Amino acid sequence: MTLASLLAQLLNGLAGASSLFLVAAGLTLIFGVSRVVNFAHGSLYMLGAYVAWTSVAWFGRGPVGFWGGVLLATLVVAAIGALVESLLLRRIYAAPELLQLAATFGVVLIVRDLTLATWGAEDLLGPRAAGFAGVVDLFGRATPTYELLLIVVGPLVLAGLWWLLVRTRFGVQIRAATENRALVGALGINEARLFTQVFALGAGLAGLAGALQLPREPANLGMDLAIIAEAFVVTVVGGLGSITGAFLAALLIGLVKALCVVVGTVEFGGFAIAFPKLTLVAEFVVMAIVLAVRPYGLLGQPAVIPATTPVAEFRALIRPPGRRSLAAALALAAVAALLPFTGDEYRLILATDILVLAVFAASLQFLMGGGGMASFGHAAYFGLGAYGAALAFKHGAPMAFALAAAPAAALVGAVIFGWFCVRLSGVYLAMLTLAFAQIVWSIAFQWDAVTGGSNGLVGIWPAPLLADKRDYFWFVLTLAGAALAAIAWLAQTPLGYALRGSRDSALRAEALGIDVRRTQWMAFAIAGTFAGLAGGLHVFSKGSLSPETLAIPRSVDALVMVLLGGLNAIAGPLLGAAAFTLLQDGLARATDYWRAVLGAAILLIVLLAPMGIGGALQRLFARGAR
Amino acid sequence: MTEPLLAVTGLRKAFGGVAAVDDVSFSVAAGEIVALIGPNGAGKSTCFNLINGQLAPDAGSVRLGGTAIGGAAPRAIARLGVGRTFQVAATFASMTVRENVQLALLAHAGAQHQIGRRATTALAAEADALLEQVRMARFADQGCATLAYGDAKRVELALALANAPRLLLMDEPTAGMSPNSRNRMMQLAADLARQTRVAVLFTEHDMDVVFGHADRVIVLDRGRIIAEGPPAAIRNEPRVRAVYLGDDEA
Ligand SMILES: Nc1ncnc2c1ncn2[C@@H]1O[C@H](COP(=O)(O)OP(=O)(O)OP(=O)(O)O)[C@@H](O)[C@H]1O
Ligand SMILES: [Mg+2]
Numbered sequence: 001m002t003l004a005s006l007l008a009q010l011l012n013g014l015a016g017a018s019s020l021f022l023v024a025a026g027l028t029l030i031f032g033v034s035r036v037v038n039f040a041h042g043s044l045y046m047l048g049a050y051v052a053w054t055s056v057a058w059f060g061r062g063p064v065g066f067w068g069g070v071l072l073a074t075l076v077v078a079a080i081g082a083l084v085e086s087l088l089l090r091r092i093y094a095a096p097e098l099l100q101l102a103a104t105f106g107v108v109l110i111v112r113d114l115t116l117a118t119w120g121a122e123d124l125l126g127p128r129a130a131g132f133a134g135v136v137d138l139f140g141r142a143t144p145t146y147e148l149l150l151i152v153v154g155p156l157v158l159a160g161l162w163w164l165l166v167r168t169r170f171g172v173q174i175r176a177a178t179e180n181r182a183l184v185g186a187l188g189i190n191e192a193r194l195f196t197q198v199f200a201l202g203a204g205l206a207g208l209a210g211a212l213q214l215p216r217e218p219a220n221l222g223m224d225l226a227i228i229a230e231a232f233v234v235t236v237v238g239g240l241g242s243i244t245g246a247f248l249a250a251l252l253i254g255l256v257k258a259l260c261v262v263v264g265t266v267e268f269g270g271f272a273i274a275f276p277k278l279t280l281v282a283e284f285v286v287m288a289i290v291l292a293v294r295p296y297g298l299l300g301q302p303a304v305i306p307a308t309t310p311v312a313e314f315r316a317l318i319r320p321p322g323r324r325s326l327a328a329a330l331a332l333a334a335v336a337a338l339l340p341f342t343g344d345e346y347r348l349i350l351a352t353d354i355l356v357l358a359v360f361a362a363s364l365q366f367l368m369g370g371g372g373m374a375s376f377g378h379a380a381y382f383g384l385g386a387y388g389a390a391l392a393f394k395h396g397a398p399m400a401f402a403l404a405a406a407p408a409a410a411l412v413g414a415v416i417f418g419w420f421c422v423r424l425s426g427v428y429l430a431m432l433t434l435a436f437a438q439i440v441w442s443i444a445f446q447w448d449a450v451t452g453g454s455n456g457l458v459g460i461w462p463a464p465l466l467a468d469k470r471d472y473f474w475f476v477l478t479l480a481g482a483a484l485a486a487i488a489w490l491a492q493t494p495l496g497y498a499l500r501g502s503r504d505s506a507l508r509a510e511a512l513g514i515d516v517r518r519t520q521w522m523a524f525a526i527a528g529t530f531a532g533l534a535g536g537l538h539v540f541s542k543g544s545l546s547p548e549t550l551a552i553p554r555s556v557d558a559l560v561m562v563l564l565g566g567l568n569a570i571a572g573p574l575l576g577a578a579a580f581t582l583l584q585d586g587l588a589r590a591t592d593y594w595r596a597v598l599g600a601a602i603l604l605i606v607l608l609a610p611m612g613i614g615g616a617l618q619r620l621f622a623r624g625a626r
Numbered sequence: 627m628t629e630p631l632l633a634v635t636g637l638r639k640a641f642g643g644v645a646a647v648d649d650v651s652f653s654v655a656a657g658e659i660v661a662l663i664g665p666n667g668a669g670k671s672t673c674f675n676l677i678n679g680q681l682a683p684d685a686g687s688v689r690l691g692g693t694a695i696g697g698a699a700p701r702a703i704a705r706l707g708v709g710r711t712f713q714v715a716a717t718f719a720s721m722t723v724r725e726n727v728q729l730a731l732l733a734h735a736g737a738q739h740q741i742g743r744r745a746t747t748a749l750a751a752e753a754d755a756l757l758e759q760v761r762m763a764r765f766a767d768q769g770c771a772t773l774a775y776g777d778a779k780r781v782e783l784a785l786a787l788a789n790a791p792r793l794l795l796m797d798e799p800t801a802g803m804s805p806n807s808r809n810r811m812m813q814l815a816a817d818l819a820r821q822t823r824v825a826v827l828f829t830e831h832d833m834d835v836v837f838g839h840a841d842r843v844i845v846l847d848r849g850r851i852i853a854e855g856p857p858a859a860i861r862n863e864p865r866v867r868a869v870y871l872g873d874d875e876a
Contacts, residue, residue: 489741492745498733507680511701513705
């Protein structure tokens with residue numbers, strides 16, 4: 001390795017850090033004022049790239065087309081941001097964080113399909129930046145001038161934001177709203193307008209970043225989730241709400257990634273470790289170290305612990321299920337056991353899916369409803385289970401062992417990730433879980449030799465005894481039924497109550513001698529284990545798996561199922577899984593744009609029925625019983 | 627007398643350069659009822675947070691029965707026998723009143739992580755006895771989120787008592803109650819303290835409650851102790867009247 005190649009990589013890392021900073025700065029700015037973590041921020045970034053591409057297509061590759069496109073992208077995306085804020089987010093500022101995150105994810109799905117409909121599924125190759133197409137000689141190496149320009153953009157934007165926040169009336173208002181919500185009203189600030197403006201500003205930054213990225217990366221439909229996961233890492237490391245923190249974190253992560261590439265492949269006691277492939281893992285290590293030392297990021301402020309949960313949904317009295325619930329569950333299981341006799345194989349496949357997903361959703365509900373911890377990366381455990389089972393099977397383990405490997409692998413992951421996650425709460429926790437899931441995903445995606453990379457693994461079929469779809473269904477029915485019963489039982493035990501107590505009032509729980517973190521950590525382990533079991537059952541029912549099994553959309557599926565079914569309804573996971581599976585099955589057959597419909601459905605739930613199907617049914621029964 | 631149950635020496639805590647608690651020293655003996663009073667922002671709740679471990683002191687020591695506890699975690703301090711109520715009542719909103727107490731009893735028994743039994747059938751009789759003590763038995767099946775504020779404070783007291791405390795910290799225990807209930811609530815705490823020799827430290831803005839029930843009063847102003855003594859002496863202390871009672875008694 002030469003000094004020159006080191007420098008080249010450093011410059012590359014810094015250039016990447018700039019665009020990451022722009023996205024993260026917008027995210028953090030919006031969070032500071034509105035307390036909403038905007039999952040759709042990556043979608044705005046993606047739109048920026050597409051709008052810039054269109055500008056170049058219309059006005060040519062010259063300065064007008066390109067730089068005009070950058071400006072246009074910034075403005076258009078800012079306008080879209082303002083629109084989203086005033087149409088949607090404004091209605092959910094008072095909603096629980098969890099529902100806010102879910103709603104912004106609904107926006108992600110809708111934007112994705114709108115982009116698909118407008119620009120098509122092909123990657124759109126961007127032009128070189130007008131005026132910055134060449135290279136300069138730097139330390140004897142040709143360095144693209146555009147990289148240098150990008151490196152300058154980050155600090156420039158930081159300086160601009162500083163000036164804005166410190167010198168202008170608008171900035172004073174933003175700081176007032178960020179530091180003390182009560183001040184906003186007291187200072188006579190028009191809150192609604194301020195929020196819209198801040199959202200437009202943040203969105204504009206994302207649009208700008210997306211447009212500037214175009215010469216480095218074709219506009220594509222994967223940009224939204226790819227950048228949001230990284231932006232989450234940056235904001236969490238920097239400290240939510242801190243722009244300077246975001247800048248430092250982006251630099252830190254950019255540099256660490258560059259170092260990974262420079263180090264290259266290293267022989268390590270017989271193992272060859274390809275560091276360039278481990279950039280995402282390196283981000284994780286940076287994040288883990290920072291959070292272990294400073295749980296609220298480099299420049300973040302610890303959240304004030306409220307006396308009791310401020311989440312309205314979590315204040316409702318939860319009654320333990322009675323005999324009627326037990327009877328209903330048994331009756332349902334008996335009816336389900338008869339399903340194979342109808343002879344409809346497709347129905348059987350759907351029913352198997354529903355059972356597997358119900359376990360997956362129940363594990364998340366245990367964590368999220370009972371524990372108040374919103375895991376936005378629950379697919380990690382499902383995927384660890386699936387890969388654990390598949391890999392064990394591929395290495396010759398019989399099915400029983402392979403299936404046992406599923407919860408075991410997920411348990412290990414949940415114990416490690418959970419250790420970090422329970423140190424945080426609320427949106428921090430949600431973002432961290434998502435970041436962890438992305439890391440697992442990137443390992444599955446990049447480690448070709450073991451995981452089969454993007455192709456995944458195939459030929460994972462049940463033992464001959466269960467080879468018949470009907471037998472496998474009964475097998476799943478038994479295991480899933482037992483798992484659902486176990487999760488429902490756990491919620492009734494002292495551990496379940498200690499967990500819910502920690503959610504209701506961490507202060508009170510601690511004052512009674514309950515170790516809140518340890519309780520939550522145990523919940524993580526339990527939830528992960530059951531999600532892993534679901535993953536194992538899943539892979540044997542499909543016969544194959546790919547990194548999709550643990551990608552972000554799968555995590556969101558789990559969230560949607562829990563929300564659909566109801567956060568604290570005992571039958572919620574099953575209802576949610578059934579509704580979701582049937583809805584998706586129907587939609588996917590009816591339209592190519594089923595994601596957008598699903599996104600719209602999420603928005604509807606959040607806006608109209610935050611208690612979910614299960615919650616509504618429970619209320620109905622309670623009324624009937626009275 | 628031997629070492630007091632609670633001994634606080636040179637306690638200090640600053641928030642962003644401003645000292646909320648500044649060189650505070652006092653002690654509370656077993657069975658003694660001590661009131662910590664002072665105007666808003668004097669540092670009373672911060673004192674409590676330092677004693678029960680919610681905050682780590684910048685300087686000074688907190689000793690409980692001879693053991694240094696300053697800076698330990700709240701749960702560890704709770705295990706050593708410190709119960710507390712909060713200024714803003716902290717109960718488990720999604721549970722019934724009885725379940726609240728059951729969970730507190732389970733935690734006291736170290737059984738909070740058991741998975742072999744139902745929480746709702748555990749220690750029910752003990753829970754009901756505690757609720758009887760704080761006169762909340764008839765609300766046992768009601769959800770905690772729907773209680774009147776004064777009733778939530780009573781539940782909190784039951785939760786703190788479930789821990790069989792040696793030291794009871796009560797932050798404004800009678801806020802939100804009618805004058806009659808205030809006196810009953812404090813009488814209840816006072817009786818308990820004297821019967822079981824629990825040390826009680828409480829803050830209170832209602833001077834009738836303070837002078838009616840405290841054995842000793844400590845007056846805090848801007849983080850410092852400005853007076854300490856029996857109620858009768860405090861009532862007539864000029865500095866106290868100036869910063870605190872001025873409007874009340876004039
Ligand atoms: N977590 C905190 N962060 C920053 N400042 C704090 C914090 N807790 C308390 N303070 C400040 O410390 C000072 C003392 O507050 P404290 O709550 O202890 O007063 P108090 O005597 O309990 O008042 P009150 O009678 O209003 O309850 C106040 O100025 C308060 O603003
Ligand atoms: Mg106070």
